[in-house]
Amino acid sequence: MTHLPTSSFPALLVGLPILLATLSLFFGSKGRAVVGLAGSLLTTALSLIAIAEVTRRGTVIHILGGWDPPLGILLRIDPLAAVFIGMLALVGVFISLYAWWYFRVREADTGGLPQFWPLWLFLWAGMNGLFLSNDLFNLFVTLEVVGISAVALAVLSGKTTALTAGLRYLLAAITGSMAYLFGVALIYGSTGTLDISLLGQVLEPGATTTFALLVITLGLMIKMAGFPFHFWLPPAHSAALAPVSALLSALVVKGAFYILLRLWMEVFGVSLTYAAGQLIGVAGAVAVIWGSWQAFMQTSLKLIVAHSSVAQLGYLLMVFPLLILAPGVTTDSADWLSPAWTAGIYQVISHAFAKASFFLSAGIIIMALGHDRIESLRNLVGNMRITAMAIGLAGVSLIGLPPSGGFMAKWMLLKGIFLSGQWWWAPVVLTGSLLTAGYVFMLLRLAFAPAREMDTFRPVPKSLEVVALLLAIGSFLIVFPADFLIQFLESSAVFGSGIEPIMEGGEYGNN
């Protein structure tokens, strides 16, 4: 990998937000907001320039300290990482704009919560670092940067529910990190390298590798709230402040998924069996049904949205069984790999946009009403039509109706499912969609219903509503560059690849 063109963008993408976060610590509440917002805009601009660079030059790397792996650490932006960084930048900048106005409104009663901006920039840097990293241990450190700053953001409001949910989240995050790190230790012990690209070449199947795969998957599943480790997500995401919920749900959980995807596809190919893919697919399927059903049963808006995240993350896990080929099938003959990958990427991006918009809208409603019980959404359409529209559009994208990004994801997923002949996943996808439609339209029905009690809607800055709406529209617009996006991704080595399990069975996998 060291022969690729080098560029200083990877270093800047991590360094700049941290520099700005550090800088912002020197200011008071107002100054931090200014530095924070400026930092967000700068980071977004930098991310976009970096992506442009990748489209021009292909995968670029940065060898930190000039030490080649395996001793040193290598950062790389390949198209897959670029897409994630782009998603982070686009959604992140909207959330930053929202936060800017949000905290200005809340300034009176909270003092503006000065920790938000530095923590958010640290989180951003951590996510960038996570997407860029090509080193197993470095991934652990970035996971921790992301994890601690995410929990810290989640407890910002200082309310008891937020603190309790935050502690649960934090303990889950630490447990997940440690499990991940144990796997890293075993891998390092058995290969003497931490570099992902090198590992892909030297890792041998065996009991140790299988166990490392198990604990790493376990740890990352805990971190991304995959079923059955989803318990921490709904309370943590629903108790946080609106911009925080948005970025936790839309962005942070995707980090663990990204690592899982990379490691499964690039490192653990030798140790994976067809059954492993099916197993994680089942976890995803249960999450889809269970999460959607739970969302359907909730009575407060943020809890609905939070449970919906569990379900939407389940769809991501359902991509894995398609990527691991049945015995006898080769990568060349498997024509569903490209749709399956597209489904995964589109699910990530469209969920990021739609969920961010949903949580931001929920924040607006809480700001207007003082609470988020859904009965009070009555006549939302009359009172706040922009927010109602944002919720409607974001909901449509979550359901997966055309022509949203969610539709693209579900279409490609179903197509992959049919092409691969694993038809048993299809009912799950459809049931999930129907249940999602159930809770989204439950909200919309209330939004159109006549007001019953006199819930007074306090005025909320229009700019907040517009940001939420723009994100919702974004979840539709992302369909249009699909062709370009897929072409771009196809130039990355990992996109469109599948795993051909070497053999079946063994004691608990390949031995």
Next chain:
Amino acid sequence: METTSILPLLILVSSLIPGILILLLKEEQVGLRTFLNLFGAVAKVSLIAWVFAGYLRGEEYTFFFSLALDLTFSLRVDQLGLFFAALSAVLWLVTTLYAIGYLEGGMHRRRFFAFFSLCVTASTGIALSGNVLTFFIFYEFLTLSTYPLVVHRGTDKAVEAGRTYLWYTIGGGTILFLGVVGLFVLAGPIYFGQTEIIASLISDYPTQLTILFFLLLTGLAVKAAIFPLHGWLPVSMVAPAPVSALLHAVAVVKAGAFGIVRLVYDVYGVGVAEKMNYLNVLAAFAAFTIIYGSVRALFQDDFKKRLAFSTVSQLSYIALGVAIPGVLTSTGAIVHLVHQGIMKITMFFAAGNVAETYGYKNISQLNGIGRRMPLTMGAFTIAAFGMIGLPPVAGFISKWYLGLGAVEAGSYWVVLVLLASSALNAAYFLPIVYRAWFYEPEYEVSRLRQSGRLEAQALLLIPVVVTGLLSLAAGVFAASAGSPLSIAREIAEKLYMLL
């Protein structure tokens, strides 16, 4: 592929842009809103006329936009599509006028007109879509843009109706989705008219293709209100009259019926559908729905509900026509697409006029209404005669062709169904006509309306008269060139020539 043309897209944009702009306007900007609306409607009709003229000259209009991999957004002009698009566009223009009058001073008019425009965009999109994917996109878009119109009144009843509507249509949409993806996987991106693809695959994948056909059919049958998936249609009659008129007589339900036509003729092909016995199943369901809808209509006192069940029944004529192979039945089915639209919209306008002017919603209140609203009820009477199938109104033509075709195909039972249905039609429409014209009014006229004007106001009246006359004209001038019948016949002949 052929060169792309922006014209089909413009036809869509002519209602999409006004819709979005109206959403951004303020509630009070009535003038600008009306202008946008009418401008869009007129532009749409003119564009379709332009394209029609070009099409007759032999020009091809297609528009492509590749989304991803083999997902292509495609608009294509063919005769069948244009036929349906023209119907939607003309009736949109008429209904817009009607709605402006009907909703004067009402609530949320901005929302209403915006979504109304979006609905029409969706139904023209369905008409002009060139492949299955595009059709599906607009089909779902139609569902979504109709929802705010169904719950427009915002009452609990309306919201409940909205819920029923959504469960049916989203459920149908999901099944359709499954079918569409399955079709994609098996047969690739199918463009309408490429029946040879399925024909070549049917021997290899008979089971899968059969399952897919019925998945697709079920998804479409929801909107076409074929028994037992018709439940949403009578419920959603709580919507304002223009909505019921355009959407539940034309745009939404016809989208389903049109979809069935496309499915049988342009995707699977009549040959395959007949060989695999799909058509018999469809015919059975359609025939049953015809009778069932009529019987249910008989027992409705709510004016609009009776019309709604009548719609359920009448829509299945189209399905039935599709299900009996033959040029004549196809002609009947396609022409009924238009004829039923014109007649039913007339009836809904009339019902709306009565409700708006006098507040009567039930048939039992209509005693002598014809004396006060002669023009409205005159138009209604014409349409009712048409529905029953009396010559020379449009409905007669469709029924005639359907019956003739059935005899030619040897399906004599269809004739029986048609006769029975006509008798039932008569049984539920004639009492209204009779009551309106020959009963004594129950109340003093002056007490009912202070303004002194007995007939509905002009904006409400003109559309109903126009559509009433149109339904008469479509029957009387059926034989002349350019009439719906002649176009339908041309389409049907082309379809069978291809075989």
Next chain:
Amino acid sequence: METYQIYSLTSAVLFVIGIGGVFITRHFIKKIIATMIMGGGVFLSFVSFAERDALTFADPVPHALVITGIVVAVASAAFALALARRIYQQTGDISFSNDK
């Protein structure tokens, strides 16, 4: 059996004790301790492999990783402790209530 194997086996035991403890114990502080025990196990495995791979000096990379890891773990534990104490201060709860 070599020295490193004693410790690497111990590391696996500690890891399992920790992960079990996180889920089974109830008190906040004990849960935090359990995560630290997990961490201890993980670090022990790193260092045992370093000892195995020693030449003139033990493999320095795992040592460096463990030092980094310890600091990171302590930072998260301190945060967890702060949260636990705040929760106790606000509600008097010393464990998560059973409703999840």
Next chain:
Amino acid sequence: MSLIIDGLLAILAIYLALQSLLAPRLTQSVFLFFAFGLALALAWIRLAAVDVAITEAAIAAGFLGVLFLDALRDFAPRIPAKNEAVQKQYSKSQTKSLFLPRLTLWAGLGLFLLIALEAVWKIPEGGGLTAAAGTLLPESGVENPVTAVLLNFRAYDTWLEMGVILIGLLAVFAAGGKMAYRKPGVASQDPLLRQVILFFTPVLFLFGAFLLYIGKTGPGGAFQAGVLWGAIGILLHLGGWPFIALMPRWLGQLLLTVGLGFFLVLGFLFMAAGGALFEYPPAYAGILILIIETLAAISIAAALSAIFALLNQIGEEADEIESTT
């Protein structure tokens, strides 16, 4: 012989770990965890990881132990009535919980343990990076290979880790809600404590500086030094000189961020000059690393003492709330 010692140490560590989770009283748990940390430190020594041993003893057992002890003020003895009630509630719910799920849980853990043991037992010889580090050590500017890895070969990890400490501090702030730096009211009245603290301050400082400097050639370095200097802050705080709260805001922030900031800015400067991030010319690497380590130790010390001070304050607030009610 050495195998027996190692075996005993291993058994001791496992026993302490189990006991610290199973001990009925929280105080016991915390002290056993202390002991566990020390046992681990001994294990590091046995494994020739002196750097790790110092770090473990200083941070994991030392600093974290202090935090746990401080937390005991809240949790352990104060309101026994309430704790007892909660305990009772537990025992009740424990008896209520079903036999079968618990059996499955234990069986699952047992199985997991077996797999884990097999995995570490069968681990192939990877060879590690000892040779690679040894070859490149002369270019790193330091002689202690661990320091070379930390501050040069994998400086990026170390830099991010300093970020983690800072984030940890911000997080503790965030957990504290609206609480800002607050000046504690009364200084400790105990003259002996004050004298001892005053005596230890320069000693700790010197020892920290020694560790920092020695880190270039032998075990020691920024983290260990940082913790010792942080201990000064903690002691001063306990002795009634809350210097973090007393110093001007900007100075405190400067101390907290200087390590991370300088590290990065230096990296950026060399990057602007055409190198990679954290790439130092071999000739200057030694001195640059020493500067970075010094500043890093300062920041770590400031962050750790601030974390302690904040946590301590949470306890004090709790005390106040208690005394007012």
Next chain:
Amino acid sequence: MTIVELITVIFLVVGCFFFLAGTLGVLRFPDLFSRLHALTKADNLGLGFIAAGMALHIASPWAALKILLIWLFTLLASSSTCYLIAHFQKEQDQLKNRKEGE
């Protein structure tokens, strides 16, 4: 075995004995004060012997100085901690007595 080694061994054994005694005291004594007593006195002495033994064993003056310093610091730390704990306990007891007196 040289004489130095012999002395080393003796010192170490004696140191261990004191440690053992101290630990026994902690376990067996009834109250806090006597436990503290056992802990600090016996352990410091034990540590002193062990330090002396090690200093002899290493036989480098600098190392011996370091070991001496370690012992001194431990002595200082443990005695002051002992004092603080005892002081705290005494205050608590007084507080208790006062409360009971009321």
